[in-house]
C-alpha cells in the first residue's frame with residue numbers, strides 16, 4: 001500500500017486535534033449567511049453579536065465564571081501573553097517579582113524571559129520527578145515584591161496535573177493577594193475547573209486542543225483584576241483585545257466545549273491506560289514519564305532507552321502512526337525537551353522519548369495496532385543503534 005492510501009492513526013492530539021464535524025457545521029453559517037461584524041448596528045451585526053455572547057456564556061459556564069469575565073483571543077499563546085504582560089503592565093507599582101515553573105509552555109516561559117530583559121526578576125520553580133510543583137518551594141519563593149504566579153494546570157508534554165487549588169491557597173494566604181495565572185490549555189474541559197471555588201485569577205484556554213478551530217481561544221479574567229491591553233485599536237472585548245471578532249471561530253469554540261463529556265474522558269482514560277500497560281509489557285527498557293495518578297486522560301509519555309525519538313517518530317510515521325517527540329529541533333543543535341530535563345531525565349533519555357496523545361476519535365483498535373507495530377519498530381532501531389551495547 002502506498003503512503004497516501006495507508007491507514008493513518010493520529011496520536012498527536014496534544015499538538016492539535018481534528019476539528020469535530022459538528023463544530024464545522026456550527027461554524028459554517030457564520031461564514032456564509034451570518035457574516036456580519038459584531039460591532040455593526042444592523043441585523044447582520046446583531047446576529048453576530050448574539051452568537052458571540054451565547055458562546056461567551058457557554059465558555060464561562062464551563063468554568064463557573066461570569067460571561068463578562070471571558071475575553072476572546074487568538075488562542076493559548078495570546079491568552080498567556082495578555083495575562084502576564086497585561087497584568088504586570090497594569091500593576092507596575094506593586095512589585096517586580098514573578099514566579100513560574102521550569103516546565104511551562106514557551107508561551108509563558110518566553111514571556112517571562114522577555115520580562116527579565118525589562119528588569120523583572122523571575123523565579124523558575126523546580127518540579128518533582130513526577131512533574132508536580134512543590135508547594136513548599138512556591139511558599140519559599142514568595143517575597144514582598146512578588147506580584148504574579150503563573151503555573152500551568154496540566155503539562156503539555158507529560159500530562160502531569162498541578163494542585164491548582166492548593167497553589168491558589170498559597171498565593172492568597174496571609175492576605176498576600178498575589179495574582180495567580182494558570183495556563184489551562186491542555187486541561188480545559190478534560191479536568192473540572194471551578195473558578196468560584198479555586199482562587200485562580202486568570203486562566204488561558206484554546207479551542208484547537210479540544211476539537212475546535214485553530215486561531216481562537218480565551219482568557220478568563222476574574223472581576224476586579226486589572227490588566228492592560230497589549231494591542232491598540234477599537235473598543236472590542238472590554239477594551240482589552242481590539243480587532244473584529246472571529247465569530248465563526250468563537251461559535252466553533254463554544255460548540256467544542258459543549259461537546260466534551262465525561263463518558264469520552266472515561267473512554268480516553270481507559271485507552272491511555274491500555275497503551276501504557278501495553279508498552280510497559282511489550283517493550284523492554286522503557287520508562288513512563290510523568291505521574292501515574294495525576295495525569296491527563298489523554299497523555300502517554302515514554303522514554304525508550306537506546307533509540308532516538310526522532311528516528312522512532314519517523315519510523316512510526318512511515319507505518320502511518322503520528323506521535324511527537326520530547327525533542328525540539330533548534331537551528332544548531334537537537335535540544336532535549338526542557339520539560340523532560342526539568343523532571344530530571346538525562347539528555348539521552350529525553351532524546352529517546354515519545355508522546356502519544358489521544359482524543360475522542362481514538363479507538364481501541366488503533367491502540368491495538370500501535371501496540372503491535374511499536375515493539376517491532378523499536379527492536380529494528382535498537383538492532384542498528386550505536387547507543388546500545390558498549
Ligand SMILES: Cc1ncc(COP(=O)(O)O)c(C=O)c1O
Pocket residue numbers: 014015074075076077078080105107152154155156183185186206207208215217
Ligand atoms: C500548555 C500550552 N499552552 C499554550 C499553548 C499555545 O496555544 P495556541 O496554540 O492556541 O497558541 C499550547 C499549545 O501547544 C499548550 O500546550
